[in-house]
Amino acid sequence: MMLEVSAESEMAIRVTLNGVAREGNATPRMQLADFLRHVLHAYGTHVGCEHGVCGACTVLIDGRAVRTCMMFAIQADGADIQTVEGLASSPDKLTALQSAFQKNHALQCGFCTPGILMSCVQFLAERPQPDEAEIREMLSGHLCRCTGYHGIVEAIKEVVADKSTSSA
Amino acid sequence: MKAAPFSYVRPDSIAEAVGALGQHGDDGRIIAGGQSLGAMLNMRLVMPKVLIDINRIEETSRIDVAFDHVRIGATVRQCDAMADKRLHATPLLSASLPHVGHYQTRNRGTICGSIAHADPSAELPLALLVSGGSVELRSRKKTRVVAANDFFVSTLTTARLADEMIVAALWPTAKPHTGHSFAEFAIRSGDYAIVAAAAEVQLDSDDRVVRLSVGLAGIGERPVLINTASFEGQKLSADVLDAIETNARQGIDPVNDLQASAQFRTHMAGVMARHVVFEALNRARSDVL
Numbered sequence: 216m217m218l219e220v221s222a223e224s225e226m227a228i229r230v231t232l233n234g235v236a237r238e239g240n241a242t243p244r245m246q247l248a249d250f251l252r253h254v255l256h257a258y259g260t261h262v263g264c265e266h267g268v269c270g271a272c273t274v275l276i277d278g279r280a281v282r283t284c285m286m287f288a289i290q291a292d293g294a295d296i297q298t299v300e301g302l303a304s305s306p307d308k309l310t311a312l313q314s315a316f317q318k319n320h321a322l323q324c325g326f327c328t329p330g331i332l333m334s335c336v337q338f339l340a341e342r343p344q345p346d347e348a349e350i351r352e353m354l355s356g357h358l359c360r361c362t363g364y365h366g367i368v369e370a371i372k373e374v375v376a377d378k379s380t381s382s383a
Numbered sequence: 384m385k386a387a388p389f390s391y392v393r394p395d396s397i398a399e400a401v402g403a404l405g406q407h408g409d410d411g412r413i414i415a416g417g418q419s420l421g422a423m424l425n426m427r428l429v430m431p432k433v434l435i436d437i438n439r440i441e442e443t444s445r446i447d448v449a450f451d452h453v454r455i456g457a458t459v460r461q462c463d464a465m466a467d468k469r470l471h472a473t474p475l476l477s478a479s480l481p482h483v484g485h486y487q488t489r490n491r492g493t494i495c496g497s498i499a500h501a502d503p504s505a506e507l508p509l510a511l512l513v514s515g516g517s518v519e520l521r522s523r524k525k526t527r528v529v530a531a532n533d534f535f536v537s538t539l540t541t542a543r544l545a546d547e548m549i550v551a552a553l554w555p556t557a558k559p560h561t562g563h564s565f566a567e568f569a570i571r572s573g574d575y576a577i578v579a580a581a582a583e584v585q586l587d588s589d590d591r592v593v594r595l596s597v598g599l600a601g602i603g604e605r606p607v608l609i610n611t612a613s614f615e616g617q618k619l620s621a622d623v624l625d626a627i628e629t630n631a632r633q634g635i636d637p638v639n640d641l642q643a644s645a646q647f648r649t650h651m652a653g654v655m656a657r658h659v660v661f662e663a664l665n666r667a668r669s670d671v672l
Contacts, residue, residue, distance in 0.1 A: 218391075218393040243389055286421065290438060352486065355572035
């Protein structure tokens with residue numbers, strides 16, 4: 216049966232957000248980014264340009280880094296969503312990637328950071344040993360106006376290097 | 384920036400999707416990956432009354448290999464195509480995909496969606512045109528196949544009728560002794576090209592051109608093929624490369640904008656055309672040997 220929802224109607228959207236079943240209502244035109252923030256109150260995902268350029272709103276949807284301003288909440292019904300809130304188990308127990316960002320000054324204002332972290336999660340899972348060119352190519356999908364990207368590249372390289380020595 | 388209100392329908396089959404398109408006509412709009420359309424909706428450059436979401440249709444998510452072409456379904460994502468070894472059969476498509484958008488947009492963006500959007504600077508329309516590919520369109524009444532050269536009409540405008548859905552793009556399998564090349568000039572990685580060029584060269588055992596297809600994007604309202612008819616049966620000497628460079632700069636109508644002047648784009652059209660033909664030629668020669 217083809218799903219049909221009129222413009223004014225709200226539909227119950229069910230997602231798994233960082234391992235927890237969540238539900239909220241959205242009209243068809245609500246962006247997934249706004250649904251995460253304003254309906255599910257998951258404010259870790261930031262909204263920058265709202266036209267698919269800056270990458271700030273990137274989350275993992277079924278394991279893939281996707282811009283949530285380019286998707287409507289209604290399209291994500293049933294999806295498994297991971298956001299920055301799902302990375303560290305507590306504020307003093309950062310993931311290796313987050314610690315490397317802190318150590319290498321990979322952020323200043325932190326607005327772009329949640330999106331970049333989520334892209335890195337997929338990227339490093341797919342390519343455990345990327346070279347710098349591949350890291351920069353992946354990062355080209357994110358805008359950061361504070362760091363000049365150097366610290367971000369260094370942080371990712373450090374995580375890659377640590378992983379290879381610990382597994383050797 | 385929020386999209387204007389729209390009703391949402393989510394068909395489970397091509398039949399349901401073209402049924403909805405037939406019902407809503409110009410008021411309906413198909414969304415696949417949404418990596419171009421999403422931005423246009425948010426900026427209210429388009430305000431469809433009904434958004435038809437084809438992402439959950441099973442039958443369009445397949446790549447099928449036939450004896451002379453590879454058929455890419457409407458919801459095949461760019462990242463999945465890039466990871467699919469069967470795309471070795473269509474080297475120009477493989478070469479163009481890494482230039483499309485970003486790692487993150489390729490996770491969701493589709494090949495057919497980029498073709499449907501028809502941005503004059505986009506990579507995949509150019510690659511389809513130079514490959515001699517085509518687009519499979521379906522309405523409630525019929526299915527038709529339109530050659531890429533007839534499909535791309537103008538900026539964001541194609542030969543698709545309001546009640547038709549692009550169900551697949553058809554990419555011809557590269558013939559033996561064929562070389563290919565794709566190159567683009569852009570200010571930043573992931574940007575649309577200022578000028579992009581693509582070439583396919585097929586040689587015979589005597590190093591003469593059997594087929595030469597060269598195209599440009601970013602230089603007008605749609606991707607164009609350079610006139611190469613006079614070079615068939617010839618060897619690709621330096622004189623022929625000079626002629627290709629000259630031909631590339633003729634009959635194009637690039638725009639002046641903040642990124643580049645029309646004069647610069649015209650210059651680059653020649654440089655890029657020569658570059659891709661030379662690279663494709665060398666690849667074709669190594670394939671002959």
